[in-house]
Structures are given as structure tokens and as C-alpha cells.
Amino acid sequence: MVVKNQIKFIKNLYQKKYRIQHGMFVAEGMKAVSELLNSHFRAHKIYCTDTESFKKFDVEVQQITENDLKKISGLQSPNKVLAIFKIPTPKIVDHNDWILALDDVRDPGNLGTIIRLCDWFGVHNLVCSLNTVDCYNPKVLQATMGSIARVNIVYNDLTVFLNSAQCLVYGAFMGGANVYDEELPERGILVMGNEANGISEKVTQLITKQIAIPQFGEPTTESLNVATATSILLNEIRRK
Structure with missing residues (x-):
């Protein structure tokens, strides 16, 4: 009882x-x-x-x-x-591979799906801004389907983290360069933005290269869901 x-x-x-x-x-x-x-x-x-x-x-x-x-x-x-x-103590972020960074992603379902994507694509380090939804939120945990056990999730001030980056920083923007034309390196940081506002101005200033997923259909969709966009970009990173 x-x-x-x-x-x-x-x-x-x-x-x-x-x-x-x-x-x-x-x-x-x-x-x-x-x-x-x-x-x-x-x-x-x-x-x-x-x-x-x-x-x-x-x-x-x-x-x-x-x-x-x-x-x-x-x-x-x-x-x-x-x-x-x-709740475990986060490990030190390993810069020897790609790192995914989230700038104020607020939807629990999106974060949970993104954690699953990190697990699927072998991205072992996920850095979240301090205003990103808590990864131990029950709705996030349900959406991860257990993948949270294999991804090192760190909450940090993104400007501080990116300022100390020792690799190229890519950011997802509607007006960025076509990701399919890019020569992507073996390691780097990919920044994904807030569902409504995208990547904040202060974080944008620290982006090395703005990239975008080209639209092939009629220009009626305003933008892709952040988790969907993350899946496409991580796939392209690993494909290259």
C-alpha cells in the first residue's frame, strides 16, 4: 500500500x-x-x-x-x-564529435524527440540553454523512450558555452545556406532555436555559419518543427 x-x-x-x-x-x-x-x-x-x-x-x-x-x-x-x-551529475562535454545545442526549446515533446534523435545519430552530448524545458519533466521522459539513458545532457548559458567553443558553430536559420551544399566537418556544434522565435540574437552573434533546409514544395509552410528540422540536419551531418 x-x-x-x-x-x-x-x-x-x-x-x-x-x-x-x-x-x-x-x-x-x-x-x-x-x-x-x-x-x-x-x-x-x-x-x-x-x-x-x-x-x-x-x-x-x-x-x-x-x-x-x-x-x-x-x-x-x-x-x-x-x-x-x-538526477546524475552531468559529464564534461566532449568536443571530439558533433554537439547539439538547444536555444530555449520549450515543448516537452520536442525535447524528448530530440533526445531520441541524439541517441539514434550517436550525438552523445546535448547542451541546453537555461530556459530550455527540463529534461526530467515527465512528458520529456515519456517522449525519450529511454534514450535519455545514453545522452549526456548539460544545462548552461549558451553564450558562455559557445564563446569557449573550439570548433565551428552552425545554426539553423530560414535564410541560411543550403545545408546540402555545405562541406560539413567531422566535429562541430549545431544550434537549434526556439519553436516560435528561432535562435536568439545574442546566440546568433556566436554562430560561425548559418544553414538551412531547402524547401521543395509550395512556399506555404512557414517553417519546420524544431524536432523535424533537427532530424534532417543530424542525418546530413552523419551522411557527410
Whole structure:
């Protein structure tokens, strides 16, 4: 049985200020929890309807009913398990490969998808501006489908980070050079901007080269979704 103080503690972790306060976050679903348990993330406690799948892990496991799981879950249809993990200390960003940087991306679904794209394309370091949505937001975690376990995510002032960059910095702009005509290097930084406003002026000043995805259809679409654009640009970077 899940008692009231446990319910309150878990529900609080759905809010960023309490995640920061306790240094913990909530993950739900068999795939996401399993991916995190098999990574460098350290689990604090697991609540599940069937403990058999988690006996091999060195972590406290509490068996609960489906009704109790609904009480603590943030999902409309809870999926067997909810786990509390400790927020890890980010690793030092490795500049020997491509790095993706996000300038104030606010939508949880977009960030979650971008983290999955980093995992897919082998981009191991993701640098987020301080105003980018929290990667431990439950909606972000659901969208990552466990990929957050394999991507080093660092929050930093982008101007400070880019000022110290030791490689070329590319930024996605509507009026940039056609990315398909570019000779892309083996390492660099790709900056993607906010959903509504693109890359901010202060960050734009630190961009080495502005690039764009050419439009082939009728010019009726204002711009691509930031996650969609990221997928196309990362594909081109790896293809080259």
C-alpha cells in the first residue's frame, strides 16, 4: 500500500522545483525504467505491480496494486511500474564529435524527440540553454523512450558555452545556406532555436555559419518543427 506521504512526495516530483530540491525524478513504464536501470542512473525506489522483473537490481522495490499505481502515476493509463531515480551529475562535454545545442526549446515533446534523435545519430552530448524545458519533466521522459539513458545532457548559458567553443558553430536559420551544399566537418556544434522565435540574437552573434533546409514544395509552410528540422540536419551531418 502506498501511504499519503509517499503519494505527496512522488506527486511533488512532477514539478521542477521539487526535482531540484530533492535531486530526484520520476520515470514510468517498463521500457523507460528498464533502460534507466541498465544505465549509469541510480534508482532510489521502484513501485510496481509485479516485482519479478526487478529482483536482479540492487534497489528497494515495493509491490503495489494497479489502483495504488494510478494514485501516484502522471499517466492516464499507467504501465506496471513507476520508479524514482537520482538526477546524475552531468559529464564534461566532449568536443571530439558533433554537439547539439538547444536555444530555449520549450515543448516537452520536442525535447524528448530530440533526445531520441541524439541517441539514434550517436550525438552523445546535448547542451541546453537555461530556459530550455527540463529534461526530467515527465512528458520529456515519456517522449525519450529511454534514450535519455545514453545522452549526456548539460544545462548552461549558451553564450558562455559557445564563446569557449573550439570548433565551428552552425545554426539553423530560414535564410541560411543550403545545408546540402555545405562541406560539413567531422566535429562541430549545431544550434537549434526556439519553436516560435528561432535562435536568439545574442546566440546568433556566436554562430560561425548559418544553414538551412531547402524547401521543395509550395512556399506555404512557414517553417519546420524544431524536432523535424533537427532530424534532417543530424542525418546530413552523419551522411557527410
